[in-house]
Amino acid sequence: MKAAARRFSCHKVPVMPRYTPAEIETRWQQAWEKDGVFQATRNADKPKYYVLEMFPYPSGRIHMGHVRNYTMGDVIARYKIATGHNVLHPMGWDAFGMPAENAAMAIGGHPADWTYANIAEMKKQMKPLGLSIDWSREIATCHPGYYGQQQALFLDFLKEGLVYRKNAVVNWDPVDMTVLANEQVENGCGWRSGAPVERRELTQWFFKISDHSEELLSALDSLDNWPAKVKLMQANWIGKSRGLQFAFSTIEAPEGFDRIEVYTTRPDTLLGASFVGISPDHPLAKTLERDDEAVAAFCAECRKGGTTEEAIETAEKLGYDTGIRVRHPFDTAAELPVYIANFILMDYGTGAIFGCPGHDQRDFDFATKYDLPIISTFLPSEDASPKLSEAYVPQKSEKVFYNRGFAGDQWQTGEEAVDAAIAFCEDNGIGQGVTKFRLRDWGLSRQRYWGCPIPVVHCDDCGVVPEKKENLPVELPYDVTFDTPGNPLDRHPTWRNCACPACGKDALRETDTMDTFVDSSWYYARFTAPRADTPTDLEEAAYWMNVDQYIGGIEHAILHLLYARFFARAMQITGHLPEGAAEPFDALFTQGMVTHEIYQTRDGNGRPIYHLPEEVEKLTFQDKSVYVLKSKLTEEGYFKEGQEPSFRNSIAKAYTSFPHHAVEVIPSAKMSKSKKNVVDPLHIISNYGADTARWFVLSDSPPERDVEWTASGAEASYKHLSRVWNICDRVGEMDREAAGQGDEDLLRAMHKTIHDVTMGVESFGFNAAIAKLYAFTATLQKSKAGYAAQREAIMTLAQLMSPMTPHLSEDIWAHLGGEGLIVNAPWPKADEAMLVDDTVTLPIQINGKRRAEIQVPADMPKEEVEKVALAHEAVIRTLDGASPKKVIVVPGRIVNVVA
RNA sequence: GCGGGCGUGAUGGAAUGGUAGACAUACCAGACUUAAAAUCUGUUGGGGCGUAGCCCCGUGUGGGUUCGAGUCCCACCGCCCGCACCA
Numbered sequence: 001m002k003a004a005a006r007r008f009s010c011h012k013v014p015v016m017p018r019y020t021p022a023e024i025e026t027r028w029q030q031a032w033e034k035d036g037v038f039q040a041t042r043n044a045d046k047p048k049y050y051v052l053e054m055f056p057y058p059s060g061r062i063h064m065g066h067v068r069n070y071t072m073g074d075v076i077a078r079y080k081i082a083t084g085h086n087v088l089h090p091m092g093w094d095a096f097g098m099p100a101e102n103a104a105m106a107i108g109g110h111p112a113d114w115t116y117a118n119i120a121e122m123k124k125q126m127k128p129l130g131l132s133i134d135w136s137r138e139i140a141t142c143h144p145g146y147y148g149q150q151q152a153l154f155l156d157f158l159k160e161g162l163v164y165r166k167n168a169v170v171n172w173d174p175v176d177m178t179v180l181a182n183e184q185v186e187n188g189c190g191w192r193s194g195a196p197v198e199r200r201e202l203t204q205w206f207f208k209i210s211d212h213s214e215e216l217l218s219a220l221d222s223l224d225n226w227p228a229k230v231k232l233m234q235a236n237w238i239g240k241s242r243g244l245q246f247a248f249s250t251i252e253a254p255e256g257f258d259r260i261e262v263y264t265t266r267p268d269t270l271l272g273a274s275f276v277g278i279s280p281d282h283p284l285a286k287t288l289e290r291d292d293e294a295v296a297a298f299c300a301e302c303r304k305g306g307t308t309e310e311a312i313e314t315a316e317k318l319g320y321d322t323g324i325r326v327r328h329p330f331d332t333a334a335e336l337p338v339y340i341a342n343f344i345l346m347d348y349g350t351g352a353i354f355g356c357p358g359h360d361q362r363d364f365d366f367a368t369k370y371d372l373p374i375i376s377t378f379l380p381s382e383d384a385s386p387k388l389s390e391a392y393v394p395q396k397s398e399k400v401f402y403n404r405g406f407a408g409d410q411w412q413t414g415e416e417a418v419d420a421a422i423a424f425c426e427d428n429g430i431g432q433g434v435t436k437f438r439l440r441d442w443g444l445s446r447q448r449y450w451g452c453p454i455p456v457v458h459c460d461d462c463g464v465v466p467e468k469k470e471n472l473p474v475e476l477p478y479d480v481t482f483d484t485p486g487n488p489l490d491r492h493p494t495w496r497n498c499a500c501p502a503c504g505k506d507a508l509r510e511t512d513t514m515d516t517f518v519d520s521s522w523y524y525a526r527f528t529a530p531r532a533d534t535p536t537d538l539e540e541a542a543y544w545m546n547v548d549q550y551i552g553g554i555e556h557a558i559l560h561l562l563y564a565r566f567f568a569r570a571m572q573i574t575g576h577l578p579e580g581a582a583e584p585f586d587a588l589f590t591q592g593m594v595t596h597e598i599y600q601t602r603d604g605n606g607r608p609i610y611h612l613p614e615e616v617e618k619l620t621f622q623d624k625s626v627y628v629l630k631s632k633l634t635e636e637g638y639f640k641e642g643q644e645p646s647f648r649n650s651i652a653k654a655y656t657s658f659p660h661h662a663v664e665v666i667p668s669a670k671m672s673k674s675k676k677n678v679v680d681p682l683h684i685i686s687n688y689g690a691d692t693a694r695w696f697v698l699s700d701s702p703p704e705r706d707v708e709w710t711a712s713g714a715e716a717s718y719k720h721l722s723r724v725w726n727i728c729d730r731v732g733e734m735d736r737e738a739a740g741q742g743d744e745d746l747l748r749a750m751h752k753t754i755h756d757v758t759m760g761v762e763s764f765g766f767n768a769a770i771a772k773l774y775a776f777t778a779t780l781q782k783s784k785a786g787y788a789a790q791r792e793a794i795m796t797l798a799q800l801m802s803p804m805t806p807h808l809s810e811d812i813w814a815h816l817g818g819e820g821l822i823v824n825a826p827w828p829k830a831d832e833a834m835l836v837d838d839t840v841t842l843p844i845q846i847n848g849k850r851r852a853e854i855q856v857p858a859d860m861p862k863e864e865v866e867k868v869a870l871a872h873e874a875v876i877r878t879l880d881g882a883s884p885k886k887v888i889v890v891p892g893r894i895v896n897v898v899a
Numbered sequence: 900g901c902g903g904g905c906g907u908g909a910u911g912g913a914a915u916g917g918u919a920g921a922c923a924u925a926c927c928a929g930a931c932u933u934a935a936a937a938u939c940u941g942u943u944g945g946g947g948c949g950u951a952g953c954c955c956c957g958u959g960u961g962g963g964u965u966c967g968a969g970u971c972c973c974a975c976c977g978c979c980c981g982c983a984c985c986a
Contacts, residue, residue: 229903229981236902236982243986264986277986317984343984353986361900362984438985557981700911700923708911712924719938720923768913771922778922843918848967850918888966894917898966 019725021689021807028810029130037081037823038132040088042543049085050544051077052524052585054552054560055092058140059099060118062125064594064671064709065553067681068697070131072591072766073551075698075803077132079761082802082827088544090527091126091133093119095142096451097516098176104482111450112478115142125682129690130806132823137530141519146526147452148473149535150518154455155466156574162208163444165464170443172200177485178447179204205454205512206441209566213238213437216565225587227704230557237558239438241265244422245350246431248276248326251335257284260326260338263349263434267425268417271404272356272377274367276326276338277319281346288322288340295320295340302342317366318342329430330406341366349436357391364391377404378417442563444515447487449480451513459500459507468501474509487511520560521567524550524584525577535576542578550585557590589764592706594697596677598666599627610676613711614683616663627663668708679709688718691805695721698766698804720774721808724797727781728812731790740786749779750793751834757800758830766804773801791816796828844869845896846878854895862889869895 032038042048053073056066070091077089100111119140139146157163171180173190180190180197189196209216217238220231244267247259260276278285280302289296298320319339328334336354343362344353357367357374367374376386378400386403394400396414405412408420422433445454453474455467467474477495480488489495489511500507522535528544529537568584571577599611616627671678684693696717701707753776760769780793795816802809802822813822837858842865844852852874856865866887869875875897886898 232903233981239985241985262986266986341984343986345985348985350986355986360986362986436985554980702912705912710911710924713911716923723938767911768922771913774922841918845917845967848917848965853918886966888917890917894967896917896966 019722019808021691021721022686024811025128025130025690025807028807029127031810031821032130032132032823035821037821038087038089038134039136040086040090040134040544042540043086044543046084046086048088048544049077049080049549050088050528050547051080051549052090052527052547052551054550054556055094055520055523056122057097057099058093058095058115058118058122060121062122062681064679064681064697066126067129067693068594068703068707069551069553069591070126070129071694071697071804072589072703072764073549074129074131074694074806075761075766076549076551078803078806078823079827081132081823082799082825084826087132088137088527089132089134090137090139090530091131091135092137092139092523092527092530093122093141094516094520094523095119095140096147096513096519098448098450101448101450101482110478110480112142112476115140115450128685129681129694132806137527139523139526139530141452141516141523142450144473144475145531146523147519148475149526149532150452150514150522151455151467151472151474152469153522153535153571153574153576154514155469155472156576157207157570158456158466160570160574162570162573163205164208165203165205167201168204168206168443169199169201170204171197174198177487179443179445202445204443204445206443207566207570209442209563210437210439212566212569213240213439214435215569216439216562217437219565219583223583223585223588226585227588227590230554230561230588230590233557234562237439237562240435241437242418242422242433242435243267243349244425244431245434246329246425248329248336248354250338251325251327253284253324253338254287257287257324260284260352261350262352262354263436264354266356266359266414266418267421267431268402268405268407268414269356269359269377270354270421271330271406272358272375273328273336273354274357274363274373274375275336275355275370277341277344277353277355277366278338279344279346279351280340280342282340282344282351284322284324284338284352285340295322298340302340317362317369319366319370321370337372339366339370347440348438358388359391359393361391361393364388375404378402442515442517442566444518445512446515447490447511448513449476449482449488451516452519453489454510454512454514456510457498457500457507458510459503459505461505462500462502462507465500465502465507471501489513517559517563521563522571524564525568525571525581536571538576538578541576541581545577545581546583547585549587549589551589551591553593554590561585561588589703591703592701593670594709595668595706596671596679596709597668598675598677600664600666601629602664610674611663612676613679627665629663668706670706671709684714688714689721689807691721691808692718695770695804699770701767703764703766720777721805723781724777724794724801725808725812727777728794728798728815731787731794732815734787734790736787738786740789741784743785743789746780746783746785746789746793748834748837749776750796751830753800754796754828755830755835758827761803770804773797798822799825799828840892842869842892843894844872844875845894846875847899848896851875851878858892862891865889865891865895869897 051073053069073089077087081087095115100115103109103114104111141147154163173180173193173195175193175195176190179202217235217240220235223231243263243265245261245263247261250258250260260278262276280299285295285299289299302318319341322338322340324338325335326338328336344351355363355366355372356377357363357372358376359378364374366372374388376388376392379386380392380394380400382401384401394414396418399411399413402408402410402412402417405417406421407424408417412420425431426433453476455472455474457465457467459465477492480492482488484491496509496511498507498509499505524547525536525541525545529540532540564584568577569582572579572582596613599613599616600608601611603609611629615630617630617633619626619628669675669677681693692714696714697707699717700713753772756772757769760766760772776797780790780797783790783793785793794812795818798809798812799822806823810822813825818825839855840858842854842856843850844854852872854868854872856868866889869889870884870887879897879899882899884897884899888896888898
């Protein structure tokens, strides 16, 4: 408790009954647990509701971001329980991954021990939040009970052709000694280690996600309750394009390269071609490289660039003229040079392009540099000059004039021209229309210990053989060490050596484990039957799926959510999910972060030193504030036990006038340990209680936006909850018989609040709902109504608050004799009749500006309202004898007089 | 460069095209106190006047639609996020 509470001993102050969250919260958590109120079981009589928050990585400590995420889910879950739904609200641990191995390498110990200890610790920290979680369904992805089923899924996927093996150039992280997915490479560096990524060729396992590109893209349209932003990001990631693929025939090219295949999304500009460009990784470039040192040097130069940030920023268009020529498909007399160019990616299309400098800025820059022709194929108008000072690249939907078109009308949009050009080329045997996707197959092999073993065996005779299902799980051996880099499974002979499941001869286990994104791609389905001895139980899955509301961070917009969507489809194909569960998350909500100011001072060399919020003190004098280090205040003798409080003012005055020890305040940023701008949920809970923390993270900002944690805001939340508790106490003491005043007004306000809060919760407008609760609390506090009305009001208030502050609400409910637990009480319903007032206040506008207001009966006819309005003194004055041009009466809302 | 989002008091933010600034913070004032804390009450967008009141201006800037625009449309400025040599 705050120091303030300790000072209550002064006898003249009436000892108020105190809100004691520590006591209240444990009491009700025990009550819920005893009654098993959050245990979910199938029940055909009730509509089901599955609410899920993205499960955490067990780092060992919860942070405010978790609190916010899980509180939002909890509000939804509890609201849905109250509205008669059968709610599933589970929790688990995304428990495989590098940090456990890093810890083992850094401090010794075993990843499993480290992980399970963290899970225990984190669960202990989460419990006091009072979340409505069915802990009986808890899963940890590192438990054989989970990953064994994941292996079973893998084998079924393998049988269905959804997984395959191929040689691939992979991104090798030299620090983590592992392969990274393309998505895990950021600016040429490993997403976790930050080390520059190298290229290596290895045999790897891949999920055939690219087979589903079209479906994963088109199905985005059906996700009405997903943020448009996330859908857009996925659509861009999948990257569909339609274009033409065709070949140029070559002149003087090496053996086997009489043709160069190119892909273009602008075949309509074919007559603007002035060169052909190939990637430095194109087979032709690689062939030339072998015999020509200059080519080799150029290609090496290109490969070097592109990984560092600086190189990307300064990247100049570089080309190397190979001397090879190609014939234009429409005019075999026209020859184009073939360049190796650094800006062409081997990964995309065919790794070769034709350059059209007239309509592509990159090609334009390139052509200018190497003095190649720039040819316009279309113009903004018929008489526009075809001479260009930069590439002409209008929107594809814009109509333009084709001066060198070959298919379709002279005036047409880019889109029409592309279609016409593809059709023309197909008819004339020049090329084919091709749809391409940017999305690659998902490489899942990782050369790590702490992940799900890939359940296959390598046999000299039989090749790659799937492990038998009855031998699952292929368990990770416990006796491993991390003193040498690389994968300990590789050096574990007794684990690695095994019998071939097909022929029984000596064979070797696959030592790669799965990307941890695999673990999180199906956990939502496992929650529906977490102990089943198959990956899912179809009946359970059919009842509970899909997740009705999924809540998590925007950082998972692409990878996790795309993989999960792919997995749901793959699980459907392999019979692990029922019909209709291809899209696992009906609604998605991405919540903002919790931020905090950063407090910084500098050392003698000007380097920043960061300070925890509790290390600084805010001193305010009049309208000036300054932050000072508490240690400074103590050093200088200003901060002593029993210090005269009035002395504070003079200190504050001194510091704000001469801010010599001022701490620099950097605007709010995501809470991070390195910047020390963190607030530990455990401290907040022990100081103020979980309800305060829950209330605050919801109250100040819309949930999709970042919320700034402030000490004063948290304090205010606590005070408010105390106030509510005190009202409850006061109502409990009231004379049951004495008549009051304004019962009706209070109940009207109550019904209005029921309506507003319900709307707020339904639409994720938690901050607005809380504002209404604040307002209603103030009304209730001032109310002189009788006992019955006040009791009804505070009980309803408790119910409306219960999704956010469940413990306080239970306590109020019990204190005033509510039946059973509030968590089981049906959600209050607003009485429509009580929402409409008998008389309404209508603002009167004159020419759109508010000038007056009138009180009229709510059901007064328009004509009457108009008469009353026109009779108003302010209206008469403004009209000054003239008659109004027009009068608009919007019943119940407004009157506008047009003078 | 491409795509998306957002600009409202000192601050976080409210506002189905209908009284802009709800609610909260911060500040100031008052009550209670020897005092402070706590608690409670009240004020607070800017400007003006003949100051029980009234008027003018005000949601990034400039236009437009409308009886009426923070909200819709167009252009611009600024900030944030995502993607990015994608052929």
